[in-house]
Amino acid sequence: MRIETEPDQLSSIDFYRLLTNLVIPRPIAWVSTVDEQGRTNLAPHSFFTVASANPPIVQFTSVGRKDTLRNIEQTGQFTVCLATRHHLEAVNATATEFEAGRSEFTEVGIQPEPSKLVAPPRVADSPAALECELERIIEVGDSFLVLGKVVQAAVSDNVYNDQRRPDAQLLNPLARLGGSQWSALGDIVTIRRIPLDAWDGVEGTERD
Numbered sequence: 001m002r003i004e005t006e007p008d009q010l011s012s013i014d015f016y017r018l019l020t021n022l023v024i025p026r027p028i029a030w031v032s033t034v035d036e037q038g039r040t041n042l043a044p045h046s047f048f049t050v051a052s053a054n055p056p057i058v059q060f061t062s063v064g065r066k067d068t069l070r071n072i073e074q075t076g077q078f079t080v081c082l083a084t085r086h087h088l089e090a091v092n093a094t095a096t097e098f099e100a101g102r103s104e105f106t107e108v109g110i111q112p113e114p115s116k117l118v119a120p121p122r123v124a125d126s127p128a129a130l131e132c133e134l135e136r137i138i139e140v141g142d143s144f145l146v147l148g149k150v151v152q153a154a155v156s157d158n159v160y161n162d163q164r165r166p167d168a169q170l171l172n173p174l175a176r177l178g179g180s181q182w183s184a185l186g187d188i189v190t191i192r193r194i195p196l197d198a199w200d201g202v203e204g205t206e207r208d
């Protein structure tokens, strides 16, 4: 048996909770921005993914209008820093709704480091930062999709295991689940894609 629910049968907040309990785990973009006066801001966004492969574009969603969104509208720049398991309390603290202009870097005690190509600083002890130039903002429902072209990827050399790709275990990313639940990496399994000319069905399935 399934519990079937149409959005109209719940309040919008309850349907939102249903969605965010189902679309899991979500990676966390720790987004840094500056306002027109150069004051820094840092906030986590788990509605986050890669939007385009070439050019490289990432996207996150601001649910409603927040400081992060306003700063990006003003300056056209942001960084996405990777939040690791070690950053759990700090990430949560940066989601506190401080007044505009009051920096989460200062309030939470997060060390910034200058970015290479954009004004917003990186989180110094985050192993990876993507420096982004605003591509466009798309209003969707009550939310705003922020698309940013990645102009610089800054990745700590100690998370590369073979000098070619960052290693998941070494990155140790933090993820968001529903409600107040979070998670870290569980099992990591490796399986290769099956080329069409090697296709022979999936083991254990019947074929006509």
Ligand SMILES: Cc1cc2nc3c(=O)[nH]c(=O)nc-3n(C[C@H](O)[C@H](O)[C@H](O)COP(=O)(O)O)c2cc1C
Residues within 6 Å of the ligand: 028, 041, 042, 043, 044, 045, 046, 047, 048, 061, 062, 063, 064, 066, 067, 068, 069, 091, 092, 094, 095, 096, 097, 098, 176
């Ligand atoms: C792990 C986590 C993920 C979050 N994801 C989002 C998100 O995807 N979109 C959003 O609008 N708010 C999200 N929030 C809430 C914002 O971080 C929060 O409203 C924050 O105060 C916004 O900061 P700002 O006003 O400085 O931009 C999230 C909070 C946490 C703790």
